[in-house]
Amino acid sequence: MIALELTDIEYSYRRNTALRGVSLQVEAGEIVAITGASGCGKSTLLHCAAGILTPDKGSVRLDGQDLAELSADARAALRRTKIGVVLQFGQLVPDLPLIDNVALPLLLAGHQRSEAHEHAREWLTQVGIQDEADAVPSELSGGQTQRAAIARALVSGPSVVLADEPTGSLDSRAGKELLDVLVSTARYRGAALVMVTHDNLVAAAANREIRLRDGVIQHEVAL
């Protein structure tokens, strides 16, 4: 079953064309690494897939639903329920305790706080930072912040997890640990995982590597 389908995506910033007709299909439970040099369009592709950016041309389908047909609010709701996003620096809400940060997608969806906290606590345990539930992001290490971001991305049970340089801000040991957590939790959920990375170790953990160059797919390798 296809979880995520991008067809002929084009996207331009003011002067630069970032993506030139990229097409990609990701099966449910599959792990895909998108690699390439800086500025080749990797992050733009991920942001289009997440519905954060709207492509100039082409379509993004998530579980068969075309994002272009949805309103901004419906796209946000989709991001809350079917997509989990992990960015390089976690992008947690700076002044909220970790437990609330992880529970955020559930709270925004209207769940009661106690119920949302229960789920959040489970995921904090899953990623190994259950003791830090009451800490705020500034009290955490980079690795712990990223683990919290993974827990937040997975707490609402998404079918697709999109990770942009998830280990980019970490040393190799912490990066390896985080990768293990990300891959194992995505597998545990049965979610498709798409990772944008420069890191060979991250790419090696995927089932498939897609290399971008100047906004087009240069090659695709099954690993």
Add this chain to the structure above:
Amino acid sequence: MTIETLLLLARTRTDADRSRIRLATAALAFSGALLIDAVHIGLLGSRELSYETSSRYVTELGLRPGLIAVLVVLSALAASLAVQALRIGTAARDRRFAALELAGATKGQVRRLSTVDAGLIGLFGGLLSGPLYAILTLLFSWFPPLVRVFPGTSVTDVGVWAAVTVVLTVSGTAIGHFTYRSPATRTSSVRLPRVMGMASGAALLVIGLVSAVAYVLPAMPLTLAGLVLLWMTLAPLRIQALGRRLSASGDPARLLASARLINDTRSVARLGALLLGCAFLVGVVTQMSLEILREANSYDLAFYLTGMVMSALALVLMAAIALAALTVGVADQLVDQRRQLACLTALGVDVTFLRRVVRGQIAMVAAPALMTGTCLGLLAGPSGLATYLVEPLPLLYLAGGLAGLLLLSWGFAVGGASLAGYLLRNQLRDALDPENLRAA
């Protein structure tokens, strides 16, 4: 989103945002206290009060409407300061909203947070306005009767306080709802000056100045409105140009200082316009005082000068709050740029140097607004143009008043900016801490 979640997310815990909230709440409480006073005096109707307990501005029936008008103007000025404080887009707040949107919050949900945040500030401002009114009444009762413009408290004040609280809460909610801009859609660029704004401002200014010859009092609000409108239309361009000039200076600290001027041009320009408005009214009050002093024999000096000094002091307080709002913006910038500032430590930049930069950044915005406002107020006040044309003031007298006001307003801007630099010294020290190089 449940109400519990709404309140959880609307409540912020960062230092810069707390300062913003404190400032807005204090300004609203002050505005509310003045409004309660105005309503209290209005409700006195034709009731007579003793000269021994209240100021003559309150006891004389004919003077009450004037005092009420002054109180309402001051209340409106304080409220507009609160609106500006609410609209300061702190970097921490922007990051927070961006993170919420990333986690799946809709734009409507984020707007609701901004609305609740502003509504709560309005509510707390309103709740504090009653006790503040009581404190001011008590405070003024220690002064001679001549200055007692807060004529005691009564049971009806409780009802007025409740009504003011409701008005401030509803206004805060409306302002939070209508002024919210998503960080993703906010642009830093300033459009070309809006021709309509410029033309209307210029027209109002000319009409105000010309009609001042014949219709002194009605002309003054027109002059003030024209001036503020013109300033708000043109100041963003000036501030951007100033920011760009600083960014091209080659001095890394000035380069950083230019960022706020370029990125937050509009709120800086609006605060500048408020300073200009306050300064204009100070100029008007000064001119009226000079006129009274010139005709000392035909006036009750103590009575008139007390009123003038009190009005001027209230306006100076407003200007001080506006300067505080500018300082909050600079403090926020320091937190946001701590990583870049920490890099400057390696280049030998120290706290003293950065304090100088902060001082310059605030003074560059405040001094021109204050100096322009006071000068124009002095020249275009109620007995200004009309009197100068018919019966010119001695040049030395006018020049002396003008020079004194210019010096005072420049000193106020520079002194306020120096004080801001001093108050921010710990934030500056923290910002320069090399430990920040590790901060993401």
